[in-house]
Amino acid sequence: MTLLFVNATQVVTCAGAPRARVGIEMRDCGVRTDAAVAVERERIVAVGPRAEIERAYEGATRIDCGGGVLTPGLVDSHTHAIFGRARYEEQERRAAGADYMEIARQGGGIHASVRDLRARDASELLALARPRLERLASYGTTTVEMKSGYGLSIEDELKILRVIRELAAESPMRIVPTWLGAHEIPKEARATPATRASYVKMLRTEMLPLVANEQLAVFADVFCEPGVFTIGESRDLLLAARDSGLRLKLHADELAPSGGAELAAELRATSADHLAAISPAGIQALAASGTVATLLPGTMLFLGKGTRPPARALLDAGAAVALATDFNPGTSPTTNLPFILTLAVSELHMSVAESLLAATVNGAAALGLAAETGQLAPGYSADLALFEIEDIRELPYWYADRRCMGTWVRGKACHSSHLPIT
Numbered sequence: 001m002t003l004l005f006v007n008a009t010q011v012v013t014c015a016g017a018p019r020a021r022v023g024i025e026m027r028d029c030g031v032r033t034d035a036a037v038a039v040e041r042e043r044i045v046a047v048g049p050r051a052e053i054e055r056a057y058e059g060a061t062r063i064d065c066g067g068g069v070l071t072p073g074l075v076d077s078h079t080h081a082i083f084g085r086a087r088y089e090e091q092e093r094r095a096a097g098a099d100y101m102e103i104a105r106q107g108g109g110i111h112a113s114v115r116d117l118r119a120r121d122a123s124e125l126l127a128l129a130r131p132r133l134e135r136l137a138s139y140g141t142t143t144v145e146m147k148s149g150y151g152l153s154i155e156d157e158l159k160i161l162r163v164i165r166e167l168a169a170e171s172p173m174r175i176v177p178t179w180l181g182a183h184e185i186p187k188e189a190r191a192t193p194a195t196r197a198s199y200v201k202m203l204r205t206e207m208l209p210l211v212a213n214e215q216l217a218v219f220a221d222v223f224c225e226p227g228v229f230t231i232g233e234s235r236d237l238l239l240a241a242r243d244s245g246l247r248l249k250l251h252a253d254e255l256a257p258s259g260g261a262e263l264a265a266e267l268r269a270t271s272a273d274h275l276a277a278i279s280p281a282g283i284q285a286l287a288a289s290g291t292v293a294t295l296l297p298g299t300m301l302f303l304g305k306g307t308r309p310p311a312r313a314l315l316d317a318g319a320a321v322a323l324a325t326d327f328n329p330g331t332s333p334t335t336n337l338p339f340i341l342t343l344a345v346s347e348l349h350m351s352v353a354e355s356l357l358a359a360t361v362n363g364a365a366a367l368g369l370a371a372e373t374g375q376l377a378p379g380y381s382a383d384l385a386l387f388e389i390e391d392i393r394e395l396p397y398w399y400a401d402r403r404c405m406g407t408w409v410r411g412k413a414c415h416s417s418h419l420p421i422t
């Protein structure tokens with residue numbers, strides 16, 4: 001079946017090379033007017049002037065975009081979407097002055113999510129994850145990365161990754177699984193330096209081989225931060241993951257400049273994420289290595305921190321910048337990727353084109369999918385999002401609003417609201 005997407009006020013293609021965009025390539029997101037998109041089976045086959053496309057694909061099923069703006073489906077390349085209960089009480093405690101460490105001491109933080117998740121079985125986690133996935137799609141996201149990391153034991157980490165695999169099998173969305181067994185040192189391993197060391201060793205020698213053998217993850221990630229995993233531990237874990245055939249990501253320099261970005265660059269990781277406290281040397285290292293710098297400004301906003309990741313310095317240095325939600329129950333409970341674009345423009349001083357490319361092409365590059373999704377161009381997967389706006393600049397403008405009218409993945413609708421199909 002051939003589908004024709006017609007009657008969009010703008011078709012924003014983000015078309016270009018099948019790799020992360022940097023520097024002046026970020027200035028142009030490919031806005032076209034009076035254009036149409038043709039899809040055959042799972043692929044985009046043509047993007048061009050409406051009259052020409054309609055002639056070439058006469059008899060195709062038409063999807064009337066109702067004067068909206070059509071973009072590539074958004075790519076949310078960093079989430080922790082598999083968790084149990086929400087942690088809303090911590091927001092109020094922070095407002096009253098409690099800091100992260102104090103909340104953790106009182107049984108909150110990641111450890112609270114670990115305790116909660118361990119008590120739930122896979123079917124419960126799956127039932128909690130399904131509506132979250134629908135919400136992600138309802139804002140325009142078609143590709144989403146999901147990490148493990150609230151299990152912190154072999155049994156519970158595998159449980160999360162199997163839930164992600166099941167979600168990926170049943171949902172039309174494109175889901176990319178990441179193993180984050182190194183999210184935190186679990187409570188029971190914190191007693192002595194020896195128990196801590198044995199947890200890190202277990203990750204490398206027992207958990208990781210099981211994850212790799214069952215092919216439960218595409219990426220391995222480590223939370224590299226003072227007090228969590230050191231640079232040395234992170235390097236050992238990531239090298240072992242690479243040897244097991246996994247690609248690499250790193251939670252780096254979120255709270256303190258600890259050399260995380262430099263490590264990600266040294267290991268040629270696919271992405272280094274957070275970076276609110278990246279050093280000037282870290283910025284240069286990322287720009288030189290091609291490792292994508294994934295910024296998560298929603299996290300800093302939600303935590304009430306005044307610090308912001310230095311997006312301009314990264315962009316001006318020639319680093320590849322991506323944007324994601326960091327969707328998780330503790331520090332960024334949002335599925336709204338367009339709102340992250342608002343933060344990118346209003347707080348990180350990025351242009352609209354830069355922010356859109358960061359959440360499409362560069363998000364795809366952060367998942368090793370730059371030749372598959374993130375662009376409206378012939379040969380690409382038919383992953384599209386339609387918004388109820390007339391100009392792409394309205395996407396970050398109507399902040400925190402839900403303007404998405406429909407998303408398609410591999411040519412298949414996965415979210416729609418009042419969409420006329422003729």
Ligand SMILES: [Zn+2]
Binds near residue numbers: 078251326
């Ligand atoms: Zn994260």
